[in-house]
Amino acid sequence: MLRVKYTIKNEEGLHARPAADFCNTAMRFKSTIRVIKDGEEFEAKSILMVLCVGAVQGDEIEITADGEDEKEAIDALVETLDMG
Amino acid sequence: MRILNGIAGAPGVVSGKVLYYEKKVGSSAETDIDTAVKKCIDKVKKMYNKALADLGEDKAKIFFAYEMLLGDQMFIGPIKEAIAGGDEPEKAVADVSESMSGVLMKKENEYLRQRADDIRNVGNMLREIICGADDDFSFPEGDDKYIISAQELTPVDTMLFDHSRLLGFVTKEGGATSHTVILAKSIGIPAVVGVSELDRSSDDADAYLDGYAGEFVINPDAEAKSVYDKRVLDEQELLKSLDTIKKNDAYTKDGERIKVAVNIGKPSDLKCSEDSKFDGVGLFRSEFLYSSSKEKPPVKQQCEAYKKAADLVYPKSVTIRTLDVGGDKQIEYFHMPKEENPFLGNRGIRLCLSNEGVFSDQLKALLMAGYGKRLKIMLPMVTRIEEITRTRELLAEVKEELEREGTPAADDIELGIMIETPASAIMSEVLAKHCDFFSIGTNDLVQYIMSADRGNSAVEKVYNPFNPAVLKMIYKVIQDGADAGIEVSVCGDLAANPDFTEILLGMGLKKFSVPLPMLNRIKKKISDINLSSAKDVANEVLKAEDEYEVEKIIRRG
Numbered sequence: 001m002l003r004v005k006y007t008i009k010n011e012e013g014l015h016a017r018p019a020a021d022f023c024n025t026a027m028r029f030k031s032t033i034r035v036i037k038d039g040e041e042f043e044a045k046s047i048l049m050v051l052c053v054g055a056v057q058g059d060e061i062e063i064t065a066d067g068e069d070e071k072e073a074i075d076a077l078v079e080t081l082d083m084g
Numbered sequence: 085m086r087i088l089n090g091i092a093g094a095p096g097v098v099s100g101k102v103l104y105y106e107k108k109v110g111s112s113a114e115t116d117i118d119t120a121v122k123k124c125i126d127k128v129k130k131m132y133n134k135a136l137a138d139l140g141e142d143k144a145k146i147f148f149a150y151e152m153l154l155g156d157q158m159f160i161g162p163i164k165e166a167i168a169g170g171d172e173p174e175k176a177v178a179d180v181s182e183s184m185s186g187v188l189m190k191k192e193n194e195y196l197r198q199r200a201d202d203i204r205n206v207g208n209m210l211r212e213i214i215c216g217a218d219d220d221f222s223f224p225e226g227d228d229k230y231i232i233s234a235q236e237l238t239p240v241d242t243m244l245f246d247h248s249r250l251l252g253f254v255t256k257e258g259g260a261t262s263h264t265v266i267l268a269k270s271i272g273i274p275a276v277v278g279v280s281e282l283d284r285s286s287d288d289a290d291a292y293l294d295g296y297a298g299e300f301v302i303n304p305d306a307e308a309k310s311v312y313d314k315r316v317l318d319e320q321e322l323l324k325s326l327d328t329i330k331k332n333d334a335y336t337k338d339g340e341r342i343k344v345a346v347n348i349g350k351p352s353d354l355k356c357s358e359d360s361k362f363d364g365v366g367l368f369r370s371e372f373l374y375s376s377s378k379e380k381p382p383v384k385q386q387c388e389a390y391k392k393a394a395d396l397v398y399p400k401s402v403t404i405r406t407l408d409v410g411g412d413k414q415i416e417y418f419h420m421p422k423e424e425n426p427f428l429g430n431r432g433i434r435l436c437l438s439n440e441g442v443f444s445d446q447l448k449a450l451l452m453a454g455y456g457k458r459l460k461i462m463l464p465m466v467t468r469i470e471e472i473t474r475t476r477e478l479l480a481e482v483k484e485e486l487e488r489e490g491t492p493a494a495d496d497i498e499l500g501i502m503i504e505t506p507a508s509a510i511m512s513e514v515l516a517k518h519c520d521f522f523s524i525g526t527n528d529l530v531q532y533i534m535s536a537d538r539g540n541s542a543v544e545k546v547y548n549p550f551n552p553a554v555l556k557m558i559y560k561v562i563q564d565g566a567d568a569g570i571e572v573s574v575c576g577d578l579a580a581n582p583d584f585t586e587i588l589l590g591m592g593l594k595k596f597s598v599p600l601p602m603l604n605r606i607k608k609k610i611s612d613i614n615l616s617s618a619k620d621v622a623n624e625v626l627k628a629e630d631e632y633e634v635e636k637i638i639r640r641g
Contacts, residue, residue, distance in 0.1 A: 048203070
């Protein structure tokens with residue numbers, strides 16, 4: 001399993017559009033992917049759960065991926081967040 | 085006549101008939117949840133394509149998010165479970181979407197709370213399909229245009245309307261960042277939202293909708309008609325010449341160049357400026373960096389935000405106001421005891437200087453961001469020279485620190501002050517020797533000069549910017565600044581109030597800083613004014629004995 005820490009840069013946080021992009025990216029991979037914030041875990045392949053993370057600018061989140069394509073998944077998700 | 089107040093969402097002033105929009109319940113109820121979801125997805129897909137064609141990819145993406153939500157087992161799963169457990173489908177959808185959006189409603193961030201609306205919107209659409217709501221909305225026959233009034237408009241509703249027949253939107257629910265507002269702006273019509281008293285009695289009434297003032301006037305009387313007809317006319321004039329106004333700098337009718345800058349709360353606000361020309365940012369409130377997180381914002385993060393704004397307006401300048409909070413607004417990492425009288429307490433520059441660590445971080449970020457850019461620093465709530473000199477000392481310390489680290493920093497950064505306390509206005513002649521520019525913050529200045537809380541309706545009459553005490557003070561500051569050869573601007577409400585443009589110009593003001601939606605309106609107003617006659621009006625106003633006399637001179641036009 002791989003994990004990476006990420007600080008949200010988007011000033012409006014992980015809101016509807018970036019959340020949709022993030023979740024859409026997660027769905028491309030077979031790995032089990034989760035977002036962790038303040039100790040709470042959220043399913044990354046559900047847009048609802050990603051919205052419920054409620055991450056705002058400056059928040060630190062952790063992304064974990066577990067599966068055959070975990071490396072690619074983490075890279076792609078970080079890239080999606082960077083572009084948000 | 086009724087005047088209903090709400091939040092000024094999208095700019096514009098219109099008059100016309102009101103059409104109260106509500107969903108009608110039809111007969112083709114769909115009780116099978118899978119079919120309902122499928123129908124709903126089809127509908128959202130259609131909306132996506134329509135929005136893509138009408139409004140572009142950025143605006144259309146929200147429907148893509150809706151589609152994902154409808155395919156989300158975390159959303160649909162619990163609904164199905166509730167139905168399997170014996171709930172009516174409509175109730176199941178309502179309960180699940182309410183509880184899911186409830187989670188987001190609890191978040192501190194306003195933007196995320198608005199996203200709770202997205203979940204509720206999708207829930208409502210699904211419920212409408214389950215109940216067989218009829219969404220084949222069409223306008224009455226003819227080509228008349230309407231002001232649409234409604235409890236709430238979802239992005240889906242707004243997509244149903246034929247844009248060519250819309251005058252504006254007014255809704256009971258919604259905030260300044262709701263989709264109704266975003267769509268109204270992209271269509272170019274006014275929107276007033278959050279009108280708590282709005283109901284269906286407005287249907288078919290004659291009305292005015294003022295998207296600048298956030299007013300919805302139903303069945304206006306003759307007096308109101310004359311006031312609002314003028315606003316509508318001004319707006320039409322503005323629209324006619326908007327393309328020219330937008331593309332050009334502001335000049336008075338007799339050719340004097342006047343600067344018009346904008347006020348922003350975060351760098352992305354500048355996105356809405358589209359292709360309008362303006363003279364940089366006259367006021368960038370830095371509070372958003374502090375209030376959106378629980379810890380003090382890291383220097384790097386601050387620096388990025390300042391730099392972004394500076395980049396966007398370069399080679400024009402951006403003026404960043406240092407943190408301006410006080411005892412009425414708590415920030416966790418500041419030592420802020422409860423105060424008896426927060427507006428006369430430890431706020432603005434005072435609070436910053438009693439938390440020098442936090443303040444130095446901000447100054448550091450500003451110096452870093454200002455490197456190679458045009459960035460100015462502005463201090464709020466200044467009353468004494470010491471506050472400027474201490475800030476200069478801190479700036480020098482921070483600069484030295486950056487040099488030691490080898491981090492590039494701005495040289496000779498301009499340091500100015502807000503004039504918003506009587507002390508600073510009275511002493512402006514002296515203060516001008518200690519700083520590089522003044523910006524008059526009229527909201528606080530009026531409040532302090534008149535000793536009247538602007539939010540207290542009992543002293544509403546006292547809080548009146550037309551009062552000669554206020555105008556004389558403003559005139560003195562403009563003159564003292566000019567004599568000292570430093571730039572003076574006005575960045576408070578008065579700068580954006582077209583009733584004051586002529587007086588301010590006549591007093592010798594050369595720079596206005598206004599909220600973005602008011603930018604072109606003020607530029608237009610300036611272009612209609614002759615500086616020589618403005619001076620006469622200003623002289624007359626400065627001789628007035630009370631606010632009524634001032635108002636009379638102004639209304640005379």
